[in-house]
Amino acid sequence: MSTGRLEAFSDGVLAIVITVMVLELHVPPKGHDALHDLWDYTGVGLLTYVLSFVYIGIYWNNHHHMFQIAQYVDGSVLWANLHLLFWLSLYPFTTAWLDESKVALTPTVVYGVNLLAAAIAYYLLQLRMMRQPQTGPVLRDVVGNDLKGKLSPAIYLTGICLAFVVPWLALVPFAIVAAIWLIPDRRVERYLAEHRGLAD
Amino acid sequence: MSTGRLEAFSDGVLAIVITVMVLELHVPPKGHDALHDLWDYTGVGLLTYVLSFVYIGIYWNNHHHMFQIAQYVDGSVLWANLHLLFWLSLYPFTTAWLDESKVALTPTVVYGVNLLAAAIAYYLLQLRMMRQPQTGPVLRDVVGNDLKGKLSPAIYLTGICLAFVVPWLALVPFAIVAAIWLIPDRRVERYLAEHRGLAD
């Protein structure tokens, strides 16, 4: 089964998730038109929006890289992919609660669990991809020891624990995960460059 | 008429339907930041969201499989496809009512009728596809006796009837349909594998 439509569908869902979060940002009410009103009413919303935007961007980026290698996948990958999309589709909801509650304990933990679940779902998708006949060996080679992939859940867990001390503190480890993934991953590109070089 | 754009458009609609349902999930109001508040205010919403997400995922999956076989379709398929998308596009609305009414009788029946109508629309689309000159014979071969396709409407009807006894009970048969479709359908994949093998 070719990957074209799986990628198109995932692009669609991610594009909508990233955009729909903007709909959860409420403009300050009438008559509150100063800059501090923007901060009072939507300051937390804008910060969490940036964070969630970066996460979705990272997932899209990694997803894009991983499926560059694949050409054919079986039905199990479709479901592993839908599982990932399910957790990512909850980001607007958990982000909105985090924002609405001004970073209270339970919403922060729920947000962290959502981040963790998405990370695990991505890991499971990657595992399924590594089992694919042609893509597998290449992907295993490219991903290597996958330090980032193994570190991220641990840092998310640290954040969830920190939330019980001071909820705001949890956002620090969450932001750290985003930061370590923002540094672009050259492994796939390097492989593609070599591969294309060999093909010539 | 090539199927590329029909698939892209369907992917777009399904991606939006699946994501828009999240917008119907309302976060607990300010000051209600405990875990039981999440359950009280959005527990039913989350459960019905999962159910509807799985349905849309199944339709996307089957749609994807069916159009893998087709290359050219006539205008009647475009309309049969739009008819299917119409019923699927109502899922966010009927899911929201089911959730808002906390699974009352009429909303449950309306939800069941929506599920049933989508199943019938899919069946009609499949019938039209089987009439296509090149795709038809292959699809008829692949689909075979289509046990799942014939069982699903019957189970939906059972659910609609059960709703008149206790509305919550209806969700059991509805979930059973989702479960029997979640088991991946290897028929198309087997065909594609053989076909590709023959082409080599």
Added chain:
Amino acid sequence: MSTGRLEAFSDGVLAIVITVMVLELHVPPKGHDALHDLWDYTGVGLLTYVLSFVYIGIYWNNHHHMFQIAQYVDGSVLWANLHLLFWLSLYPFTTAWLDESKVALTPTVVYGVNLLAAAIAYYLLQLRMMRQPQTGPVLRDVVGNDLKGKLSPAIYLTGICLAFVVPWLALVPFAIVAAIWLIPDRRVERYLAEHRGLAD
């Protein structure tokens, strides 16, 4: 300039417009869970939703047919296409007003003007396509005297005038336009079939 991305972007906008209209359908409030509540609160909304869904489906269908013929277009087509998408993107808004006002005079006229403007925008897009070096002659041949295209604005105008007598009456001609377009247009398909035949 190849048409691939123009088609993808138009598909995206149309897919969203068609789905977003569902968000304007409000479920009956808590405690109003009977079938007549659905009719009282969202009956008009569901009817206008069906009408607008059919219109968007028709535009997508015709758009799809027209761009099957084209392969390269110039920048003016991109803008003519955006102009069409602009009017179509207003459908959810004018449909929502029509629904909210329970088909009052002004909202009905505004809805009719929106339908008319979209029809004119489609006509202008078709004109621009007919000026394209390679696509033009083929399209002119395929479209022919374009009876439907010329009749539709006249029927919309009739509807707008009828709205001043009884607003509900306007929906009759509006529905008639939808009906005459639902009959599939075999001209493009016939051309493609012949053309493909000749190429073999």
Added chain:
Amino acid sequence: MSTGRLEAFSDGVLAIVITVMVLELHVPPKGHDALHDLWDYTGVGLLTYVLSFVYIGIYWNNHHHMFQIAQYVDGSVLWANLHLLFWLSLYPFTTAWLDESKVALTPTVVYGVNLLAAAIAYYLLQLRMMRQPQTGPVLRDVVGNDLKGKLSPAIYLTGICLAFVVPWLALVPFAIVAAIWLIPDRRVERYLAEHRGLAD
């Protein structure tokens, strides 16, 4: 890395941004069904919608032109592109505030800053594209002195300054930028035409 999916994802985000703004347009409340009600309640909303629709259309158009030239891009372009999409995804929010406040000072300045940030993000994306091995030289040749690209931020800044005199005045320079970009840019098309000519 091929550009196909980057274009598809950008198309998705832009298609949603352009459509989601319609959701921010609120229909006049029940019983306010006259034409002046439409003007009173959504007049400003419709005007700012048109303006923002035109901006997104322009960005899509230029984005489309720029990526027609590229075939392979590296990871840095993915992030430069996501950076642009971030600022564009805020348009529905800043447009809604501009509209809600009936063009008050701070919302107008915030809207202007959003426009400016998107223009800078596009400029940075263009810079990254010019560094790409194969695409770079061609793009540099095609873009030339990029008068429009350099003028736009200056005009946006003028608008932001004018907002401090009379907020409404700022919309004049903002509209001027839209107008100078609406005039289609023949440079890329000319290049593609020549290039295709040479290839034959």
